[in-house]
Amino acid sequence: MRNFHLPGRSPVMATGGMAATSHPLATQVAVSLLARGGNAVDAALGAAFLLGQCEPPMTGLFGDCFALIKPAGEERIVALNGSGRAPSGLSAGAMREAGHRTVPVHGPEAVTLPGAVDAFCRMSQDWGSLPLADILAPAIGHAERGVPVAPRVAADWASGAGDLTGAARDHYLKDGEPYAAGDLFRLPGTAEVLRRIAAEGRAGFYEGEVAEDLIDSLRALGGTHTLEDLAATRCDDTDPIGGAYKDIELVEHPPNGQGAAAILMLNILSHFDLADLDPLGAVRAHIEAEATKLAYDARNRILADPDHTARLEHMLSTETARSLAALIRRGSVLPTSLPGAEAVHKDTVYLTVVDGAGMAVSLIYSIFHGFGSGMASDKFGLLFHNRGAGFTLEEGHPNEAGPGKRPMHTIIPGMLRREGRVVMPFGVMGGQYQAAGHARFVTNLVDYGMDPQEALDAPRCFAEGADLRVEDGYGTDVKQALADLGHKVVAPPTAIGGGQAILIGADGVLTGASDPRKDGLALGL
Numbered sequence: 001m002r003n004f005h006l007p008g009r010s011p012v013m014a015t016g017g018m019a020a021t022s023h024p025l026a027t028q029v030a031v032s033l034l035a036r037g038g039n040a041v042d043a044a045l046g047a048a049f050l051l052g053q054c055e056p057p058m059t060g061l062f063g064d065c066f067a068l069i070k071p072a073g074e075e076r077i078v079a080l081n082g083s084g085r086a087p088s089g090l091s092a093g094a095m096r097e098a099g100h101r102t103v104p105v106h107g108p109e110a111v112t113l114p115g116a117v118d119a120f121c122r123m124s125q126d127w128g129s130l131p132l133a134d135i136l137a138p139a140i141g142h143a144e145r146g147v148p149v150a151p152r153v154a155a156d157w158a159s160g161a162g163d164l165t166g167a168a169r170d171h172y173l174k175d176g177e178p179y180a181a182g183d184l185f186r187l188p189g190t191a192e193v194l195r196r197i198a199a200e201g202r203a204g205f206y207e208g209e210v211a212e213d214l215i216d217s218l219r220a221l222g223g224t225h226t227l228e229d230l231a232a233t234r235c236d237d238t239d240p241i242g243g244a245y246k247d248i249e250l251v252e253h254p255p256n257g258q259g260a261a262a263i264l265m266l267n268i269l270s271h272f273d274l275a276d277l278d279p280l281g282a283v284r285a286h287i288e289a290e291a292t293k294l295a296y297d298a299r300n301r302i303l304a305d306p307d308h309t310a311r312l313e314h315m316l317s318t319e320t321a322r323s324l325a326a327l328i329r330r331g332s333v334l335p336t337s338l339p340g341a342e343a344v345h346k347d348t349v350y351l352t353v354v355d356g357a358g359m360a361v362s363l364i365y366s367i368f369h370g371f372g373s374g375m376a377s378d379k380f381g382l383l384f385h386n387r388g389a390g391f392t393l394e395e396g397h398p399n400e401a402g403p404g405k406r407p408m409h410t411i412i413p414g415m416l417r418r419e420g421r422v423v424m425p426f427g428v429m430g431g432q433y434q435a436a437g438h439a440r441f442v443t444n445l446v447d448y449g450m451d452p453q454e455a456l457d458a459p460r461c462f463a464e465g466a467d468l469r470v471e472d473g474y475g476t477d478v479k480q481a482l483a484d485l486g487h488k489v490v491a492p493p494t495a496i497g498g499g500q501a502i503l504i505g506a507d508g509v510l511t512g513a514s515d516p517r518k519d520g521l522a523l524g525l
Helices: 024-035 040-054 092-097 116-127 132-145 151-163 167-172 188-200 208-220 227-231 259-269 282-302 312-316 318-325 431-448 452-457 476-485
Strands: 012-014 017-021 064-070 078-082 236-238 241-245 248-252 349-355 360-366 414-418 421-429 461-464 467-470 498-504 510-514 521-524
Touching: 012 017, 012 521, 017 024, 017 040, 017 498, 017 510, 024 040, 024 132, 024 349, 024 521, 040 064, 040 116, 040 132, 040 188, 040 349, 040 360, 064 116, 064 414, 064 421, 078 116, 116 132, 132 188, 188 208, 208 227, 241 259, 241 312, 241 431, 248 259, 248 431, 259 282, 259 312, 259 318, 259 431, 282 312, 282 318, 282 431, 282 461, 282 467, 282 476, 312 318, 349 421, 349 498, 360 414, 360 421, 414 431, 421 431, 421 452, 431 452, 431 461, 431 498, 452 498, 452 510, 467 476
Parallel strands: none
Antiparallel strands: 012 510, 017 349, 017 521, 064 078, 064 360, 078 236, 241 248, 248 414, 349 360, 414 421, 421 498, 461 467, 498 510, 510 521
């Protein structure tokens, strides 16, 4: 229970609908669309389209998304894969011959085709209730008028601005410098692209003048992308995967996302009595760090494009988790995990909406690194994501870069189900932390009885590469105990991730939470 003597945030409660996003304006737009009679999909899309304006270091129209949707009056969960594919001309062999050991993070080789806009249009068509033009109107208005830069966004802007090149510097810097907190940021090019999507649907983005701007700009930068590659971009309906942790089922998106790693982590952690441990103590942090190393090692070996992932059942097997859990020792530290196929990053937005009829949406949307590839289209100024940096150049690896393939993704939306009933859409941002973040969020709820806001507020640590990154919320005694065990304890360069969640009570009460590591909030009707 929250100590009201200390700074903090109460969860938000309502019955008519709830939205939680990483930016206040996006949450307000989502709630306003619910108030106008829109459903959870309408509200989620209105917020998502706006977040590219509010948080350009994190996301934008040339990005990818994944969504989990629970229809009203049902307990089934639909998964939509809105991640794009590599262009037909991409070649891992050519990159190796050029001397690259990994996909160039800020080169055109890392730019896969953008899948989010197609997925958003499909969601609107299949599940929405308002016209797409109505959903897009708030984002168009904000892009034209400008949005004041929020504090966390300003910090991310300053961190990533050095990677901006060419046209991106013209569109995303102010007199050559990063935008600061309180500066008004306008994106008239994005407003025009949104108007065309509102009028023409996906064709307004994947065909015509916008498509020509995207492809001409990429080819001028050395990319192999073609108009045919862009026009062929399509999202896919898929079946979610799940795993039980005590009385909760964690439901995740299947590959090419890393949701299976979160399920594996919980399966490993189920072999330890976490509920008997101090939630902010060194022992819990150590066990979680060791489980992270083991689960991410499996992730880096197995997960890839769905057509190339052959050992998913093995990864999800409880026997696999049992054998991995047996490797963890309370008094010693495992070697660091493999470096992984994808490059380290922390830049994503996540949002969730539940409407009064019970429809729930869990949606994540990203351009991968801060400002993606650092490159943008010449005319409309759309940032190119660099999700192709999630490929490996290891020959024969299931996640090896190749034409038409989807890379392994770190972004994952989640939902929780109890006794067959969906009880919570949620997500934890933070790059490759996300699988570990899902596992920690679930154990915060299940083992320590935290409410959704407390579960997001609680301090985090993350075993990443050779480091154990430990937030300031941990005591110095805990950090020293972890160092004494053999962990290389370091302070993360910024807070680890962010997150949103909405608890759906059996009595219809909705309890929303938003992570204070970001600028966002939850609001209800």
